[in-house]
Amino acid sequence: MVICIKTFQGACNTYCVHDIGTGRAVVIDPTVSYQTIHTAMRDFNISIEAVLLTHGHHDHIGAVDEYKHVPCYIHQADLYMPTDTRNNLSRYFGVAFKAEATLTSFACGQTLHLANMEIHCAHIGGHTTGSSIFRIGTAVFTGDTLFSDCVGRTDFPHSTTHEELINNIDKNILTLPDKTHIFPGHGEQSTLWRIKQENPYI
Numbered sequence: 494m495v496i497c498i499k500t501f502q503g504a505c506n507t508y509c510v511h512d513i514g515t516g517r518a519v520v521i522d523p524t525v526s527y528q529t530i531h532t533a534m535r536d537f538n539i540s541i542e543a544v545l546l547t548h549g550h551h552d553h554i555g556a557v558d559e560y561k562h563v564p565c566y567i568h569q570a571d572l573y574m575p576t577d578t579r580n581n582l583s584r585y586f587g588v589a590f591k592a593e594a595t596l597t598s599f600a601c602g603q604t605l606h607l608a609n610m611e612i613h614c615a616h617i618g619g620h621t622t623g624s625s626i627f628r629i630g631t632a633v634f635t636g637d638t639l640f641s642d643c644v645g646r647t648d649f650p651h652s653t654t655h656e657e658l659i660n661n662i663d664k665n666i667l668t669l670p671d672k673t674h675i676f677p678g679h680g681e682q683s684t685l686w687r688i689k690q691e692n693p694y695i
């Protein structure tokens with residue numbers, strides 16, 4: 494499996510990950526339209542087969558309903574968030590968006606076999622109760638848990654604690670090889686090695 498990762502800038506970083514050999518793809522945190530991704534990727538002849546959500550905040554799910562024809566995965570503890578304007582926080586940001594897509598939950602430690610890829614899910618509660626990261630090969634998509642220069646906020650209504658977030662990062666991310674590529678929900682991508690040097694929160 495050789496994967497290609499393309500970043501799209503929406504309300505958050507939206508990632509399209511496709512298997513080079515087959516063109517089969519997943520989209521992580523869709524905040525740009527299905528058509529935008531398909532048009533940008535037309536030379537690769539991709540087919541999007543699933544959507545993965547790192548957590549249920551509105552700025553990570555804004556375009557999810559355009560992908561209704563494929564399964565959409567979110568951690569079971571965040572299942573209640575996308576479909577409610579209060580729980581996904583959109584109401585407080587003047588958007589009042591609620592997702593209508595059918596959501597499928599996964600559990601911590603589960604490996605999803607989608608689009609010819611093995612997608613390893615790890616639960617990193619803290620920013621939200623069910624926040625999760627996805628590892629595909631040497632790439633890790635961290636949502637709002639870990640950024641290149643800071644960590645996620647834990648002062649939202651459905652956050653848990655900063656201590657829990659840090660413990661989860663220690664256990665599930667810092668134990669990965671230094672060459673691991675980190676693709677966060679906002680800001681620049683980095684490597685775990687660089688984050689260990691430059692991020693003062695870990």
Ligand SMILES: [Zn+2]
Nearest residue numbers: 548550620637
């Ligand atoms: Zn968030």
